[in-house]
Amino acid sequence: MAVLELKNIRKSYFLGKEEFPVLKGIDLEFERGDFVSLLGESGGGKSTLMNIIGGLDRKYEGDVIVDGIAQKTKKEKDMDAYRRDTIGFIFQSFNLVSYLSVLDNILISLKMTNLSDKERHARAIELTKQVGLYEHRKKNPSQLSGGQKQRVAIARALASDPEIILADEPTGALDSQNTKEVLALLREIAQSGKTVIVVTHSQEVADYGTRIIRLADGQITGDERLKPAYPVESHERVQSKALTYRDTFRTAFKHFTHSWKINLLIALGTAIGLFSVIFFLGLGNGATKYMNDTISSNVNPNVVTVFKRTTTDNKLSNEQALQQSQQELGTSTGNLDNDHLNKLKNIDHVKKVEPTYSLSGMSSLKYNDKTKAGLFTLDTWTESNINDEYAAGAKPKDGEIALHTADAKALNADYKSLVGKTVNFTFQAKTSNGTAVQVSKDFKISGILKDPENAAGSSSSSSVIATYNTIKASLSAVDADTNATYAVVTADKVDNVKGVISDIQALKVDGNKAFVTFSTTSILDLVTNITNIVSYVLAAIAGISLIVSIFMIVVTTYMSVAERTKEIGVIRALGGRKKDISRLFTSESLILGVSSAAIAIVLAYAGQALINKALESFLDGANIVQISTGNVIFAIIVAILIALLASLAPSGRAARLNTIEALSAE
Numbered sequence: 001m002a003v004l005e006l007k008n009i010r011k012s013y014f015l016g017k018e019e020f021p022v023l024k025g026i027d028l029e030f031e032r033g034d035f036v037s038l039l040g041e042s043g044g045g046k047s048t049l050m051n052i053i054g055g056l057d058r059k060y061e062g063d064v065i066v067d068g069i070a071q072k073t074k075k076e077k078d079m080d081a082y083r084r085d086t087i088g089f090i091f092q093s094f095n096l097v098s099y100l101s102v103l104d105n106i107l108i109s110l111k112m113t114n115l116s117d118k119e120r121h122a123r124a125i126e127l128t129k130q131v132g133l134y135e136h137r138k139k140n141p142s143q144l145s146g147g148q149k150q151r152v153a154i155a156r157a158l159a160s161d162p163e164i165i166l167a168d169e170p171t172g173a174l175d176s177q178n179t180k181e182v183l184a185l186l187r188e189i190a191q192s193g194k195t196v197i198v199v200t201h202s203q204e205v206a207d208y209g210t211r212i213i214r215l216a217d218g219q220i221t222g223d224e225r226l227k228p229a230y231p232v233e234s235h236e237r238v239q240s241k242a243l244t245y246r247d248t249f250r251t252a253f254k255h256f257t258h259s260w261k262i263n264l265l266i267a268l269g270t271a272i273g274l275f276s277v278i279f280f281l282g283l284g285n286g287a288t289k290y291m292n293d294t295i296s297s298n299v300n301p302n303v304v305t306v307f308k309r310t311t312t313d314n315k316l317s318n319e320q321a322l323q324q325s326q327q328e329l330g331t332s333t334g335n336l337d338n339d340h341l342n343k344l345k346n347i348d349h350v351k352k353v354e355p356t357y358s359l360s361g362m363s364s365l366k367y368n369d370k371t372k373a374g375l376f377t378l379d380t381w382t383e384s385n386i387n388d389e390y391a392a393g394a395k396p397k398d399g400e401i402a403l404h405t406a407d408a409k410a411l412n413a414d415y416k417s418l419v420g421k422t423v424n425f426t427f428q429a430k431t432s433n434g435t436a437v438q439v440s441k442d443f444k445i446s447g448i449l450k451d452p453e454n455a456a457g458s459s460s461s462s463s464v465i466a467t468y469n470t471i472k473a474s475l476s477a478v479d480a481d482t483n484a485t486y487a488v489v490t491a492d493k494v495d496n497v498k499g500v501i502s503d504i505q506a507l508k509v510d511g512n513k514a515f516v517t518f519s520t521t522s523i524l525d526l527v528t529n530i531t532n533i534v535s536y537v538l539a540a541i542a543g544i545s546l547i548v549s550i551f552m553i554v555v556t557t558y559m560s561v562a563e564r565t566k567e568i569g570v571i572r573a574l575g576g577r578k579k580d581i582s583r584l585f586t587s588e589s590l591i592l593g594v595s596s597a598a599i600a601i602v603l604a605y606a607g608q609a610l611i612n613k614a615l616e617s618f619l620d621g622a623n624i625v626q627i628s629t630g631n632v633i634f635a636i637i638v639a640i641l642i643a644l645l646a647s648l649a650p651s652g653r654a655a656r657l658n659t660i661e662a663l664s665a666e
């Protein structure tokens, strides 16, 4: 059976409405092992016929029947498979891919076979030997002579072991010596059982074959057999398969690294926008953490101060109710009794409930002959005092008090020496029915607290700190009200503080909400929100430069498509699908996008190190830029998304290119 049959092939080109018939009813049959020359004058329609046979042109009338199957009935993807499987193209102008070596040019076709990487390599080496180019296998096309280039093209056409080799003027650009060598190779191919169809103007070339078909003015004018077709020995053929994404990606990577200098510059330009986004997000993280740490180092973030809610209006917000409670602070109605304290202890995630006294009033401290009198507050030492700093001594134990530096100085110039000494402290308390009573007692001084920096020199009231037990015992001794002024509740973890607060605010006694709270969490939240907003706004402004990045990738990919038009034609002619072409350019954009993300990440970390170092002493060693893994992942995802977006139009255009036009691109 004939390997290829042409039945009444007709083809016209149209210029506007005007029809130019090029093929006017071609009927031919081709045998295996035949070396057929299609001889004719220029413009006779030889190339048009070759494109039809090769499956590059499907707009014709009549039938091309290959191995008994009419090509017209096939879908586009089957035509791609047909070109991979059955056809090997050899062009007059070689159409080698300039940035690939001899071996890699041959491998383009081998990538569309189901051979393993190792087998492909071995076959490519074998083919270089067959066409006499083994020594030149690592050269690029620009380092080869015309004859050598054509031999590479022959090896590439043979790589996927096709049944039919279509050679369009294969010797047109060669001198007579190279012509002979190429023709000898083509004859060997025919002798191996393949059908070789060569288009030529030259009688000398035609005489080399086994059969000459003359074509003039779109019609067969002669069909002459010079020799019988070569005998065909069956052999196991290489199986073809579609390009895998992995192989397409590798090709894209090769092209990217081929012009790495220019691509690096483009990636650098694209990276600027991404860098700014990562950097500002990192700055946001650092600033938030810095402010939170600064606030938390002055106050214990795990604690919540709880007051009795004195209003019976359940609708008032915590803040409104807090104002009212504070007005009744220290009165018997505002104090917390044991029932209240027990309720607080039963809340989930509450580690500790410390009943607290805060008694304000005219008081006096006496040491030897020195007295410090005035408005004093007697406060209870609680978990909220753990960050207090002492100039001398330590926090008070039961029976002891701690003084502030200013008060201690009033008693003794050498105030630190007061630690361990006994002073008399007289202060005011109230009985449960509101009558004032005076407490006067001796206490040992446990330590001298540093005065808060901002209060230095200010006329803030004096304060004394003692344990709850110390104050309670003093109050009991004079029958004063011993209910706590308020309570300090400590949560087990910072993360649970919010939950504890809402549980406390919701607790009811006799149908009324029983507590109001005050905590630093709300301040921390506010600070975090503000710094987050600022950093997001800055990152969004930086994000505008990403639009520039998108345009850079679009332009680069379009340039790459223009530069590689011929390569697109070659891949399509060898059986590459439209989607392989589009993947090729999408991959290249992706490589560019990911490279720029990598550059941006390196720059951002370098910027982070630089800025943190520069501001180290100013910020007490805190790192103001803190890029998180999340920021980095975000940048990589953004880079991938912009690369995909930017590659849409150019890769789509590349995939839609007409193969015949792409092959004839200059």
Ligand SMILES: Nc1ncnc2c1ncn2[C@@H]1O[C@H](COP(=O)(O)OP(=O)(O)OP(=O)(O)O)[C@@H](O)[C@H]1O
Residues within 6 Å of the ligand: 013, 014, 022, 040, 041, 042, 043, 044, 045, 046, 047, 048, 049, 201
């Ligand atoms: N895309 C096209 N649009 C319009 N006319 C075309 C197109 N391609 C080819 N032709 C015309 O069809 C005719 C046949 O062209 P074809 O390239 O098949 O001839 P050929 O025999 O291969 O010539 P040559 O030996 O010079 O390559 C020519 O007149 C050419 O101008």
